[in-house]
Amino acid sequence: MKNIELSKEIEKNQETQKVILPIMYSYKDKRDKILSEEEKEKFRDELRVIKEKSINNIFELKRKTIKNLENNGIKVIESKTTKDAINEIRKIIGNEKLIIKSKSNTANEIGLNDALKDKELIETDLGDFLVQIFEGKDLHPVLPAVNLTPEEISTKIKEKFNIKIKANPEEIAKFVREHLREKIFNAKIGITGTNVISSDGSVFILENEGNISLTSRIPDKHIILTSFEKIVESKEEALKIIKALGVFGTGQDYPVYVNIISGPSKTADIQNQLITGAQGAKEVYLILLDNKRTEILNSEFKELLYCINCGACLNFCPVYHQIFTRYGAKYFSGAKGVISSYFKENSKEAYNNGAFFCTTCQQCKENCPMKIDLSSMMRNLRKELVNQNIEPDSIKEMMKNVKEFGNPFGKIEEGKTPDKLYCC
Numbered sequence: 001m002k003n004i005e006l007s008k009e010i011e012k013n014q015e016t017q018k019v020i021l022p023i024m025y026s027y028k029d030k031r032d033k034i035l036s037e038e039e040k041e042k043f044r045d046e047l048r049v050i051k052e053k054s055i056n057n058i059f060e061l062k063r064k065t066i067k068n069l070e071n072n073g074i075k076v077i078e079s080k081t082t083k084d085a086i087n088e089i090r091k092i093i094g095n096e097k098l099i100i101k102s103k104s105n106t107a108n109e110i111g112l113n114d115a116l117k118d119k120e121l122i123e124t125d126l127g128d129f130l131v132q133i134f135e136g137k138d139l140h141p142v143l144p145a146v147n148l149t150p151e152e153i154s155t156k157i158k159e160k161f162n163i164k165i166k167a168n169p170e171e172i173a174k175f176v177r178e179h180l181r182e183k184i185f186n187a188k189i190g191i192t193g194t195n196v197i198s199s200d201g202s203v204f205i206l207e208n209e210g211n212i213s214l215t216s217r218i219p220d221k222h223i224i225l226t227s228f229e230k231i232v233e234s235k236e237e238a239l240k241i242i243k244a245l246g247v248f249g250t251g252q253d254y255p256v257y258v259n260i261i262s263g264p265s266k267t268a269d270i271q272n273q274l275i276t277g278a279q280g281a282k283e284v285y286l287i288l289l290d291n292k293r294t295e296i297l298n299s300e301f302k303e304l305l306y307c308i309n310c311g312a313c314l315n316f317c318p319v320y321h322q323i324f325t326r327y328g329a330k331y332f333s334g335a336k337g338v339i340s341s342y343f344k345e346n347s348k349e350a351y352n353n354g355a356f357f358c359t360t361c362q363q364c365k366e367n368c369p370m371k372i373d374l375s376s377m378m379r380n381l382r383k384e385l386v387n388q389n390i391e392p393d394s395i396k397e398m399m400k401n402v403k404e405f406g407n408p409f410g411k412i413e414e415g416k417t418p419d420k421l422y423c424c
């Protein structure tokens with residue numbers, strides 16, 4: 001992308017910045033009220049140990065997890081590629097038309113919504129529902145539609161559903177609740193992601209709205225989309241990750257709900273005969289996606305797999321604050337998205353997603369619960385790209401000038417300012 005296009009993007013984002021930046025900064029204030037500096041550092045150390053231990057032993061942990069999930073009645077399907085995952089999901093869905101879904105990074109990664117265009121797929125998270133009716137893109141993992149004004153939303157609702165509602169958040173939430181309930185109670189398929197999995201066979205999903213509880217329990221079939229780096233050894237460790245997601249992601253001590261799912265619903269109330277499919281889902285499927293994670297695991301970018309997707313790095317990233325989702329991949333914004341796209345797509349895509357945008361300020365590492373060093377990884381990624389001759393023209397020119405003239409600006413004439421003032 002040319003600098004001029006980026007400048008236009010920044011200018012366009014000024015209104016959005018006014019709304020989203022104070023919210024992102026408020027998360028830090030809230031976090032700091034929950035944990036003192038000393039408690040925060042101790043917690044980060046603890047979390048880092050949990051993730052390092054899990055990732056270093058991930059294949060053994062994965063084997064144990066699959067065995068325990070299956071013993072609990074959850075059907076586990078390992079998918080090497082996004083295409084495999086989509087095929088498996090389609091097999092489970094069969095001829096059903098109506099599908100309800102909650103927020104899932106894995107769903108974004110496999111391009112689920114596009115792949116199921118022939119179905120009626122309904123987002124049940126309020127923000128995601130709004131993004132869906134506006135046919136837009138998530139602005140932020142936990143604030144997907146925060147840039148939309150109540151006026152814009154009520155106009156869109158009138159246009160889409162022919163219903164006039166007042167332009168205020170309460171009225172909008174009430175309308176969406178009623179509209180979604182009708183869909184939720186008619187759907188036979190519910191799709192969710194997961195935040196963490198314990199190797200003893202339980203899946204943990206946090207939420208505030210209650211839509212995930214409904215999506216996972218009301219339909220007959222619950223499909224969980226996830227990937228192996230979410231696995232930790234025990235429920236105790238899983239709950240620490242859940243706490244970290246709240247504290248570091250949105251400055252919440254704990255989310256409103258923590259769903260712990262350990263199989264399809266069941267009852268033995270009639271003569272102690274065990275029947276699956278009581279009030280909740282009758283069948284639970286878990287799609288375990290690889291999509292180049294094994295490659296990442298065996299590379300110098302392994303630390304990427306420690307990420308719990310809390311989104312805190314974005315709240316502190318000066319590049320994201322300017323250009324938002326333009327920085328990163330379609331399934332994850334910011335540096336993590338850029339590095340992931342190097343593996344999941346290719347070098348050119350990583351370049352286009354902003355491999356040279358990072359300022360290496362280290363704010364992401366400072367505020368990451370897992371202390372992931374994204375900016376060092378970004379430097380390593382740049383080395384790889386430069387070796388492949390993929391780098392901005394300005395850098396090429398600067399290097400040429402350094403070799404030729406001993407400075408990045410080129411020929412300097414006394415009393416004259418150089419034509420191009422490159423900054424490194």
Ligand code: SF4
Nearest residue numbers: 307308310311313368
């Ligand atoms: S890199 Fe760290 S801060 Fe960013 S989403 Fe992952 S865990 Fe959160």
